[in-house]
Amino acid sequence: MGSSWVPWVVTLLVTVIRLDSSMTQGRDSPEDFVIQAKADCYFTNGTEKVQFVVRFIFNLEEYARFDSNLGLFVALTELGQPDAELWNNRPDILARSRASVDALCRHNYKLGAPFTVGRKVQPEVTVYPERIPALQHSNLLLCSVTGFYPGDIKITWFRNGQEQREGVMSTGLIRNGDWTFQTMVMLAMTPELGEVYTCLVDHPSLLSPVSVEWRAQSEYSWRKMLSGIAAFLVGLVFLLVGIVIHNRARKGPKSSSSSTATLRS
Template identity: 45%
Template sequence: MTPSGFRSQLALCGQRRRSFRELKRESVFSQDVMTPALNFGVGVVSMGFVVLVFLPEVESARQPREHFIFQEKHECHYHNGTQRVRYLDRYIYGRQETFHFDSDRGQFVAVTPLGEIDAACLNKQKELLEYKRREVDTICRFSYAEVEGFLKERKVQPKVKITPTFSSPSLHNLLICNVAGFWPLAIKITWFRNGKEEDEARVFHTDLTRNGDWTFQIQVMLETQLEHGDIYTCQVEHASFPEPVTVQWEPDSSRSKMWTGVAGFVLGLVFLAPGLTLYMKTKKEALMS
């Protein structure tokens, strides 16, 4: 059984449904793509292709009236390496999954009434079922061996920065520890105040965000009341660091930078005013002469 032979069987089963009989005018196939992703300790590798199928056009129209998308998505779920691997081959029509092949069950499973005919038809094909059952090895375990080295050995150090948000000295303020551009995703971020770990009830964090370049970013926020002389520390533990990395921030240092900026602005105005006055006076004399 080859992939083309399987798709032929699928097409034959699909002919029993009116919706697929109507979709016979145009088809556009995109190339297979492989997009690895991670789901909190469980590896997931997905591969798929998309078929754009258009309804027949009205004779007087140049563009199709409406279109539907038929997608096939291959997913490999890894638990503890390749000790346990689950292979899912999902079939999606009109943005809704209709049926899928599940390696744990060894057969096709209907998800919606639309997929019941396809699943029942394909489960009668013994040669096809044997072919699909082997794909947990030919696709999943083979793909894991190809990307295992890259996933395990690649390490990117995060960039750590503390950003304060001020409201009022008498109210609670928010300190944000920005940790960006790191790989792998396992990371531990801890807030300290004067060397003592802060209460978790005052610490909040965003979800891990994928940057699209195989790195992640996250923000960990600390709600606190700023006091003179306090030293805040954001500690980051990551596989790319031989030891935990810390970044410190002091309320006084931030305020001193703010007042330095204000003083610089005032001094700039002091020197700018005489110069501007002299320039305007010289220009006026030039016009009168």
């Protein structure tokens, strides 16, 4: 929000805080109250169509607003009627409000577009079954797509080159809180030996769609792979234990020789 906009909205708020007139006339004056002004810019097709809206809020109730599509201030409650009439009769305030479509919205759009509209982050794609697969047993194949921006993404499942539409489920877009998204698209399947499942991901950050395959293997192949992983982990543990024992053995003689030297002296 441009700094030039601040004095203008402050002027409007000062005219609003007239507790002895429109806000409290015929009412009990509250001990505590909050008056807010919230400005929003709405963009369609870049800056082809821009709408500027300022909402004026008394405590939790929006009582008046300026809408650039109308070019006027509008009272939303009885409380906002005097203020809307006052501002609409001020040519300087109306002109400043209408000019904000260009001076505020379009100006700040150009400044922020490279970091928002123009920002593109490629997704990371992983495919894996929900549980250890067994041939001819129902399972879910998960296509996890993470860390991408913008949120416009298309994910398609294929089985042996044929697009799959039945049994497809999605978590929808999930915001990560760091201006990236993640999603997961699941395919219900009953794998047969040799079948190839493909998750195809198309995103604006990619020059061409990314595809990740998963092949249905026999239970023997899966057990062999898991056995290999287990053997690797066991070997790694023995290696680490060996390194620790070796390091301690090297430190032992040094300690003994230093003790002997002390006794001789």
